[in-house]
Amino acid sequence: MLRMTRKRRSSPLGGPARTSRLAAAALTLAFGVGGSLALDAGAVAHAHAQPRQGGTTLVDETFTGATAPEFTGVGSACLTGAPTAALPGPGDHPLGGCPVGVGPVPPDDAAPHGYLRLTDASNDQSGAALYNHALPASEGLDVTFDQWQYGTTTGQIAPADGISFFLVDGETQLTRPGAFGGSLGYAQKLPDDDPTAEFQPGVDNGYLGVGLDVLGNYFGDWEHRGNGCPPGERSPAGTAFHVPAPGSNMVTLRGPGNGIEGYCFLTATTSNFSTTGPWPSTLPGSLQGPTASVSGDPVQAEADLEPSRRRVHVVITPAPDPVVTVSIDFNDGTGFHQVLSTPAPTPVPPTYKFGFAGSTGLFTDVHLIRNVVVRTERPLPRLNLVKQVRQPLPGDLTAGSQVPYDFVVTNAGGTTIENPAVDDPKITGISCPVTTLAPDQTVTCTATYTVTAADVAHGSIDNTAVATGTSGGGTVTSPPSSESVPIERAPGIEVEKQVETPGPYSVGQPVTYRYTVRNTGGAELTDVAVHDDHVTGISCESTTLAPAEEPGDSTTCTGTYTITAADGTAGSVTNTATATGTADGETVTSPETYQTIPVGQPHLTLRKRVVSSGPYQVGSTVRYAYDVTNTGSTTLHDVHVADDRVATVTCDATTLAPGQSTTCHGSYQITRADIDVCTGDGSGYGTSGHGTDDGTVECRITNIAQAAGTDPQGNTIASEPASATVTVEAEPECPLRPGYGEPDDKGCDRRTRHGGH
Incomplete structure (x- = not known):
């Protein structure tokens, strides 16, 4: 239940930190000074695809203005539509103006002709724009955006990293991207595969990472990308360091991950999935654009940048059999080309959040984003509700724990809904941030629930909510949305002790004890045993106990003790017992239980x-x-x-x-x-x-x-x-x-x- 985050450090080839001397030397040998990297566009024919229409619009942000209040910036991300500003410090920040850029960047203070600038063409830049608002996933997702990558200042040696578009589980607070460099702000990495370096985690609770990978390291599992993934979900390029990068001008998909585990290779636009390279790209065009200079006039700058524009279209169909499709318009007059189609990861989360990321390192490029439109793949109901628990939860849930809930409400109709509210018979005090909900607007209402003893006994928190509002004098009601939050009890064990042999008791008499051992926790117990400070050789009918909510969660153990002369002198014998078991490799011990029996005299x-x-x-x-x-x-x-x-x-x-x-x-x-x-x-x-x-x-x-x-x-x-x-x-x-x-x-x-x- 717990979802952890870890600290991040700097990055490798193509990332925000400089590459090791060994890697830099290898690249110089591979390309030479002033050499060029040839890109294989592939010869596979691709069907043209057009963006689908008919879904419900959830997000529509051009990034052409001076503000984008629904998005959060990280690192070098900024808006060229806003006045020139200093580069923000580390961590996340509101998107604002850009510092004076290196390379052929669009002019600043250019609204309404601005761009989201992830990086300029300087070394060691990394930027991300995050949409930390949950969007319903039940009817699929249809995303289009324009991207630009161009303007390297490192000549023809190699381009910079690339751009990623990624989705995370909408229950997560999306406040940071993943590792940069070859991980493109989505996956994890161990910089330079150096075992003494600090592992940098991927984005929290990632679902899908679409890597529009110009340099090509996102394709490979070098630097422990895909750490913990099974052999069938590893990159064909393996974990070796490749010069040049193994998947240049490639679209690569990576799946779910959290922390330093997962983000497994799904598929890529290559004609070779064997473990022996090279791995040529099948893209019918180049992800990197040709623009080498950009005018200081905002209108002329748009014309200068047009040849480098690439329009990307990502569709995820609804569960239970979701499919992810990626199409790209290379702006060459041939329209959209479907470049990838593959089953999407399951299970699909109830909501999504998303982000964009780009970076430079030893090599450089400008990375821009514009015209982001996010729709559902199929229309939503007139009023839609998704109820979910906000992560991370506050540790193991017990009676009295506080559970935060989000209620994601979307107006999918054509008229404004007044007084939107959420009714949940179990949760009170639900607060919605608006009193009117405009068409295509999505908001998140919030509440906190206190876990009861009855919830713990039941093993979960189960409830159903509906959203309501009024429009045109009538009531609008959403379909119900249910959520079941499991309460995983910590491992536990207890023992009760009884004397089987009736009294009175005397020296030399064998006394039989019976011990009843119960699994009181939520995990299976193995190696169950009873330990008694007087009784040895205790045997148990079963040494494995199922969790408390399942049958067969107790066993009986017996042992015999012979009363000694010392016990007779003391007038009684008191023995103490505990039970132990093993859960998830850890020993679980019961509280002590003791019993005293009289021996031979008043006491x-x-x-x-x-x-x-x-x-x-x-x-x-x-x-x-x-x-x-x-x-x-x-x-x-x-x-x-x-x-x-x-x-x-x-x-x-x-x-x-x-x-x-x-x-x-x-x-x-x-x-x-x-x-x-x-x-x-x-x-x-x-x-x-x-x-x-x-x-x-x-x-x-x-x-x-x-x-x-x-x-x-x-x-x-x-x-x-x-x-x-x-x-x-x-x-x-x-x-x-x-x-x-x-x-x-x-x-x-x-x-x-x-x-x-």
Whole structure:
């Protein structure tokens, strides 16, 4: 249930940090100075595809203006439509103006002719734009956007990385991209495959990463891309470092991942899926554009950039058999070409969030985005609701845990909906951020639910919600949306112990114990065993226990103990047992259980405890409990407790059969005399006091009790004494002061202020 994030560091070839000297030298050898990299466009014919229409528009952002308030920038991402501004610091930030760019970048302050600039053409740049608002996934997704990659300042050696479009589970807070460089802001990586480097995680709870990969490292699993993926989901290029990069001018898809696990290779636009290269691209055009210079005039800049524009179309059809299709218009007059079509990862999340990322490193290019339109693949209902739990959850759920919910509400109709609201019979206080919902607008309402004991017992939180509103004087209601949140109980085990052999008990007698062991947690337990400090050779009917919510979650174990002469002398034998099991490789141990049986003679035991809570001072009442147990073999009458400070002690029962216990009760009020004894009478402190820096004294008041009863022959049977101590903080009659002198007005000699411990 828990979803973790990890720290990120710098990157490798093509990423925000410079490549290792070894990699740089290898690239120089491969390309030479002023050399060129040939791109194989492939000879496979592709069907033309046009963007589908008919779905519900969810996002429409041109990025041509000075603001894009629904998006969050990371790193070098900025808007050329806004006035020139300094580069923001690390972390995420609102999208604003760009710093003066390196290379042929569009002019700044150019609204309404601006662009989302992920990077300029300088080295070691990385930028991302994130849409951290959940969008419904039930009717599929249809995304189009324009991208530009052009303008390298590193000559013909190699282009920079590429651009990624990625989707994440909409329950996630999308506040950062994944690793840059060859991972294109989506996948994980271990920089330069250096085992001493820090692993950089991929984007949190990634679902699909579309790599529009000009350089070609996103195609390969070098740097531990796809870490933890099975052999059938690995790149054909393997994990080796390739010079040049193994998949240049390639579209590569990577699947779900989180942290440093997953982001497995799905497919790519290559004609070779064997493990022996090269791996030529089948794209019918180049992802990198030819633009080498851009005018400072915003309108002329658009014309200069037009030859480098590529329009990308990504479609994911709805579950249960989703298919992802990628089509590209290379702006060469031939229209869209479907370049990839493959089954999409399952299960499909209930909602999506998305982002774009691009980076430079040793090599450079400008990376731009414009005209992002996100629609559903099929139309949504007039009013649509998706209910989901916001991740990450606050650890293991228990009674009292707070669970945050999001309710994603979309107006898929042609008229405004007034007073949108969400009704959930289990969750109250649902708050929606708007009072009117415009056509094609999606908002997220929120609420927090407190887990109950009944939810824990049930093993999940199950409920259904509907969204409502009014339009044209009528009520609009969404289809219901249900959510079931499993409550995975932590591993747990408990043991109950019983004596099978009836008494009375005597020295040399074998006594059989029965132990009932239960799985009280949510994980299977193996290697179940019972450990007893007196009994050896305990055997169990079963050593594997199913989780508590399944049948067969308990077993019976037995063992035998022979009473010794020492037990006879003591008058009883007390043994303590625990049960253990293994869950997910970890040992689970039960609380201790103990049992006392009488052996051969009368015997009484006493345990005394303080049951009131401090702090205590003069006048406070201290309440005591006395646990009295007949640990002998005969019934005792007239059971009572005497306490050297408590005048009256009352017992719940005064007759105890062998093995029976009772609790007695008494109280004592702290007096000034107790403090005087503690602090002394002016000539120094008593041994039970301790002076503190502020002049007060911590006095420890101890009282001693003893239990007694009468056996059938009239003999008095007494327990060993038991004591209890409380600490009282008080100011003595003669508070601490340094120095000596005459008695003060209280008759306190100043010598007593010296701190005499």
